[in-house]
Amino acid sequence: MSDKDNNKKEALFSPRNQKLLTNPLGKDNPINVQVLGICSVLAITVQLRTSIVMAISVVAVMGLANVIISLLRKTIPPRIRIIVQLTVIASLVILVDQVLKAFVYDVSRQLSVFVGLIITNCIIMGRLEAFALQNKPWPSFLDGIGNAAGYGWVLLAVGFARELLGSGTLMGYNVIPGFLYEMGYEDNGFMILPPMALITVGVIIWIQRHKDRDLVDIS
C-alpha cells in the first residue's frame, strides 16, 4: 500500500483498514507467524498480571510510535531512519515512564523492568520500518494497535497457562482447589522457567496452524 492508493478519501474503517487491525491477530500475528518479540514473551509471562500490564503498555507505545513516524515519514533521511525510529521509541517510553512515576506511582512500580523491555521489542521497530514509513498516520495507527493486540493476546494466553500450571494461581489468587492437591496434584515447577514459555508458544502455533492450513509451510 502506498500513499498514491490512499489519495482518495477512504472511510475510517474501510475493509482495508479493518484488515490492518484484525490481520495481526491471526494470519499475520507478530509472534505466532512472524516469530518476533519472543524475548519478552519468555521473560514476563510467569504471571498473568505482568502479561496484562506489558500488553497494555505495548499497545500505547506502538500506536503512538507508528503515528509519529508516519507523520515524519517524508522528512526522515533513509540513511538514518533506524536511528530516528529508535529515538522516537526510546523517548516515548521514557516519557510514559516519567508521567506514570509522577501521577500513578503504583502502576509505575508494577511496570518497573518492562519499560526497558518495550524499547527492545523488535515488533515495534519492525512495524515502523515495514509500515509506518510508507503509510499515512491513520492506517499506521491501526496497524500499530493491531500488531500490539496480536502480541498482547499471545502474551495473555502464555501468561494464563504458565501461572495456572506453574503456580496454581491466576492474578495471584489460588484457583486450583485444595482437594486436588490432597489427591496428589502438584504445580509444575517447569512452567515457571523461561523455556516453557517457548514450548507454550509452540503449542499455540501448532493449534493455529492446525486450524489455518494456509499458514503451513509446504516447501
Next chain:
Amino acid sequence: MTNRYVFLYAAAMVVIVALVLSGAATLLRPMQERNMRIEKMQNILAAINIPAPRDEAETLFNQYITVAKIVDYRGEEMEGDAFEVELQDENRKPVEERQLPVFVADVDGETFYVVPLRGNGLWGPIWGYVGLESDVVTIAGANFDHASETPGLGAEISGERFEDQFKGKKIFDEDGNFRPVRVIKGGAPDDDPHAVDGISGGTITSDGVTNMLRNGLEVYKPYFEKIKSS
C-alpha cells in the same frame, strides 16, 4: 538527501528530544520525589505490619514513628536526619564512617525498631526494611523491594508470601550470638528460627537477600547489644 540535510535532521532531532525529555523530567520531579518519600514511609510502616494507604502514609508515619535517629558502627548516636540518609552512599564508605539510620516506633505502647537494608540481587540493587520487636531479637516484619529483578521469579521477594515468612524469625540465637535469617533454596526446615524458604527460579536474588540481611544487620550489632543490656 544531502549529507547536510542528514546532519541537520539528526542534530535537530536530538535537540528536540533532549528538550522534551529534560523538560518533562524537571516538571515532574517534585511530584516524583514526593511519591518516593511516601513510598519510603509506607515501606517503613510495613516492616512493623502497619498497612498504610498512600494518602494516609504521612499521618500514620508521624503518628507511629516517634524517633528517627542515626547511629554509628559503635552504636553511638550521630547528628543528622535519618530519613534522608541514602544507604546506597553509606555502603560505599568504610564501616567506621557510615551513618546507620534507625526508626523507633511506638505502637500502642510497644516499642519497635526498624532498620533499612540494601544489597544486590541478580540484575540490580535490592533493598528493604526489617522491623524488630523490643527485644531486638525477634523480627516483627520485613519489607523488601528491588529495582529490576525478574518478574515472577526474583521479583517475588517484594511479595507478601515471601515477606510474611520473616515474622517471628530471630537474628540472635539463644546464646546471644548474631545469627541472621538465611534464605534457603529448596525450603527451610520448619523449626529453624534463622531460615526462610527461597524462591524457585530466583536463587541468586534469594542469596542476595541472605547477604543483605547478614551485612546490613551486622553493622547494627553494637547498637542492638546496647539496647539489650539497657
